[in-house]
Amino acid sequence: MAKRERQPVTKSSHTNLTLALGVVALALSVAAAVTIGVADLSVTAVMRTVAAHAGLPVRPLPLLQDSIVWDLRLPRVLLAGLVGAGLAVCGAVLQALTRNALADPYLLGISAGASTGAVCVLVLGLGAGAAALSGGALAGSMVAFAVALLLAGRGWTRPARILLAGVATGQLFAALTSLIVVADGSPDSTRSVLFWLLGSLAAASWPAVFLCTAAAAAAVLVCWAAAPALDAFSFGADVAQTLGFAPARVRAVLFTVTALLTAVLVAASGAIGFVGLTVPHAVRRIVGSRHRVLLPACAIAGATLLIWADTAARTVFAPQELPVGVVTALLGVPAFAILLRKKE
Amino acid sequence: MEADNVSRRILRDITFRAPAGAFVGLLGPNGSGKSSLVRVLAGLDRPDGGRVLLDGTDRAALPARQVAQRVAVVGQHTPDDADMSVLDVLLLGRIPHRSLLAPVGAGDEVKASAALVAAGLGGWEQRRWSSLSGGERQRVNIARALVQEPEVLLLDEPTNHLDIRHRFALAHDLARSPVTVVAALHELDLAGQYCDLVVLLDAGRIVAAGTPGEVLTPERIRTVYGVTAEVTALPKGKVRMRLSMSAGIN
Numbered sequence: 001m002a003k004r005e006r007q008p009v010t011k012s013s014h015t016n017l018t019l020a021l022g023v024v025a026l027a028l029s030v031a032a033a034v035t036i037g038v039a040d041l042s043v044t045a046v047m048r049t050v051a052a053h054a055g056l057p058v059r060p061l062p063l064l065q066d067s068i069v070w071d072l073r074l075p076r077v078l079l080a081g082l083v084g085a086g087l088a089v090c091g092a093v094l095q096a097l098t099r100n101a102l103a104d105p106y107l108l109g110i111s112a113g114a115s116t117g118a119v120c121v122l123v124l125g126l127g128a129g130a131a132a133l134s135g136g137a138l139a140g141s142m143v144a145f146a147v148a149l150l151l152a153g154r155g156w157t158r159p160a161r162i163l164l165a166g167v168a169t170g171q172l173f174a175a176l177t178s179l180i181v182v183a184d185g186s187p188d189s190t191r192s193v194l195f196w197l198l199g200s201l202a203a204a205s206w207p208a209v210f211l212c213t214a215a216a217a218a219a220v221l222v223c224w225a226a227a228p229a230l231d232a233f234s235f236g237a238d239v240a241q242t243l244g245f246a247p248a249r250v251r252a253v254l255f256t257v258t259a260l261l262t263a264v265l266v267a268a269s270g271a272i273g274f275v276g277l278t279v280p281h282a283v284r285r286i287v288g289s290r291h292r293v294l295l296p297a298c299a300i301a302g303a304t305l306l307i308w309a310d311t312a313a314r315t316v317f318a319p320q321e322l323p324v325g326v327v328t329a330l331l332g333v334p335a336f337a338i339l340l341r342k343k344e
Numbered sequence: 345m346e347a348d349n350v351s352r353r354i355l356r357d358i359t360f361r362a363p364a365g366a367f368v369g370l371l372g373p374n375g376s377g378k379s380s381l382v383r384v385l386a387g388l389d390r391p392d393g394g395r396v397l398l399d400g401t402d403r404a405a406l407p408a409r410q411v412a413q414r415v416a417v418v419g420q421h422t423p424d425d426a427d428m429s430v431l432d433v434l435l436l437g438r439i440p441h442r443s444l445l446a447p448v449g450a451g452d453e454v455k456a457s458a459a460l461v462a463a464g465l466g467g468w469e470q471r472r473w474s475s476l477s478g479g480e481r482q483r484v485n486i487a488r489a490l491v492q493e494p495e496v497l498l499l500d501e502p503t504n505h506l507d508i509r510h511r512f513a514l515a516h517d518l519a520r521s522p523v524t525v526v527a528a529l530h531e532l533d534l535a536g537q538y539c540d541l542v543v544l545l546d547a548g549r550i551v552a553a554g555t556p557g558e559v560l561t562p563e564r565i566r567t568v569y570g571v572t573a574e575v576t577a578l579p580k581g582k583v584r585m586r587l588s589m590s591a592g593i594n
Contacts, residue, residue: 099423228439235436236423238388243492244412244440289428290435292447 015293018286022300026081029304033077033311038318039068050074076204080310080324081303082212083201083269086219088283088302089295090258091276093223096230096291097254098159099237104277105262108162108255109169111271113144114263115196116173116180123184134208134267137196141263144173157251198323199272201310208268219261220299226254227291234289272325274332275302281339305331345385345415345496345524349394352384354548358394362496362526362541367519369535370528371559372545373569378528379420381545382500385526386417398496412440416494418485420501424474430484431456431469437491459487464513478505486514490523499527503534532573536560536583544568555581566590 034046045061049069052060060066090105097103106112117140118133126132149156152165181189223230229250232240237247279302280294287297306324309331313324350358355377362368370378383389385396387403395402403411416437426433434456435448442449460466463483476484482505489497497518503511511531515538518525529535535542536556543553544560546568552559557577565573565587574586 099425101425225445228444231432232436232439234423234428235426235433236419236421238417238419238421239436241388241408242386242412242415242417242419243436244407244409246408284427289432290448 015287019296022297026300026304029307030077030081033307034069034073036311036315037073041065041069075206075209076201077307078209079204079212079268080201080306082216083265083272084275084302084306085299086216086261086265087276088279088298089220089223090262092280092294092298093230093254093258095280096234097251098163100159105258106271108148108166108259109144109173110141110259110262111266112170112173113141114266115193116140116177118196119177119180119189119193122189123180138263138267141266144169145259157248162255196270199270199325200323201269202321212264212268215261215264219257222257223254224295226250227295230291272328274328275306278332278335279305282335345526346397347385348397350384350391350396351393352380352389352391355380356549358550360543360553362524364524365522366540367525367538369539369542370526370545371532371535371542376545377548378545379500382498382528386498387411409440414495415498416489416492417498418489418502422481422485426473428473430471430473433473433484434459434488434491437488440492456491459491463487479507479510482506494523496524501528501530503531532560532587533585536585556583557581
């Protein structure tokens with residue numbers, strides 16, 4: 001047997017340092033992204049706005065600039081961060097749970113359900129504005145999750161069953177969406193479908209930020225607490241069971257929690273692709289596969305990535321905006337190719 | 345650990361006892377129910393009838409985590425694509441022993457490294473699981489089970505993928521270990537030399553159970569396996585044997 005090179009043992013202090021650097025990079029990304037855009041704003045201007053809204057005794061900016069920072073850019077950047085973090089964590093959890101490298105947060109047809117719900121609201125005239133659309137999308141993704149569970153039937157927590165049921169559900173709701181759009185025939189609904197299919201953070205608002213913060217915090221905490229179970233599942237459900245976990249129960253809880261979080265995120269931003277698929281694979285290369293570290297690292301990396309992807313989406317062809325899903329796909333596919341190469 | 349009248353699918357009325365510290369071999373031809381029995385003993389499958397006892401208590405009545413602190417299992421199949429380091433795999437064995445919110449402690453890593461040294465794989469902590477050969481994986485997986493510090497170790501064909509030297513080394517270690525070992529085994533000669541007790545299965549039933557000398561008689565081996573055996577008695581009820589093809593078998 002050829003003697004292979006012995007690598008140094010990674011110390012936990014290394015991973016802590018990596019996480020700390022990640023947090024710093026994320027904070028800097030938020031600060032920088034808010035200053036970037038058609039209207040040129042300085043970091044001091046942004047800080048003054050934030051301080052003024054926090055009730056600190058500083059002289060506020062002129063109303064227009066204040067509104068750009070406080071009503072447009074800050075919620076948008078924060079929402080990008082939350083969506084990116086949530087999708088990446090959901091992807092990491094589902095990849096471990098299903099032992100499938102291709103698992104991503106849209107596994108259960110949730111994003112397809114969201115488009116159907118949003119289009120229904122639009123076509124049936126159930127309401128107007130971003131809030132109504134988001135509400136419809138949330139309802140649609142819940143219905144899709146329920147349909148996936150029904151299709152999977154008893155023993156739905158087994159990966160093979162839930163994966164197949166999810167694919168079928170996704171197809172069903174994609175077909176329903178097309179049916180409604182074609183039947184309606186208005187350019188409005190077509191545009192709205194594109195929004196949900198490709199994803200966009202243009203509709204960001206403070207209520208959406210608060211809702212996503214609450215959902216992401218709760219879901220990520222549950223997943224983080226389940227980190228040892230996820231470690232065990234990565235090595236097979238039988239091993240997880242002999243280590244004292246109940247596979248069906250763990251899967252039921254985590255499938256549901258990630259589905260609910262994905263539904264909330266998709267309702268706020270549409271189905272942004274590749275973040276939930278690629279980020280966990282890339283982050284695993286850097287911090288390893290222990291979920292206690294992997295999950296927070298995915299959250300940081302997903303947030304940072306989506307903040308910059310969205311910044312690019314709204315500035316590169318300004319004033320024309322790219323759907324952010326186009327940017328994440330353009331970044332995600334080459335990244336995926338590199339990861340695949342390295343794996344071999 | 346005891347099986348008390350266990351039945352499941354092909355398994356019928358399996359009753360035997362593995363005394364503390366013994367190395368018990370479950371023997372039998374393909375499809376005789378060895379693996380099914382290990383799965384039932386491991387709690388991976390529920391028996392249709394009968395009970396599996398751990399120190400006299402039905403293991404089904406004990407909390408899963410408590411059982412995991414006492415019983416470790418190495419199945420026949422391991423994932424070949426798990427994206428984990430060898431250390432990560434070994435540390436799985438410490439999960440039942442620490443609170444679920446507690447981080448991996450330095451003590452856990454020390455135990456993992458010691459198990460690697462004992463398996464003859466010292467310093468392999470950062471190797472990728474997916475880069476290991478079948479035999480290396482088997483050795484790491486058994487080390488993972490020992491990191492669990494069990495009272496009872498259940499193994500399903502642990503010598504799979506191992507070369508002849510490591511087969512002997514493993515059998516030798518299992519025989520000397522203070523842990524109670526119940527292992528489904530293919531190699532009659534290995535079982536004869538190293539097991540304290542063997543349970544011979546055929547078509548889901550126990551044909552014979554006892555010391556290798558009592559169970560592994562040439563007549564029984566011919567009936568159950570259809571091969572010819574020359575058996576030499578060794579001390580403590582153990583046997584050495586030479587196996588050859590019986591006449592009439594192609």
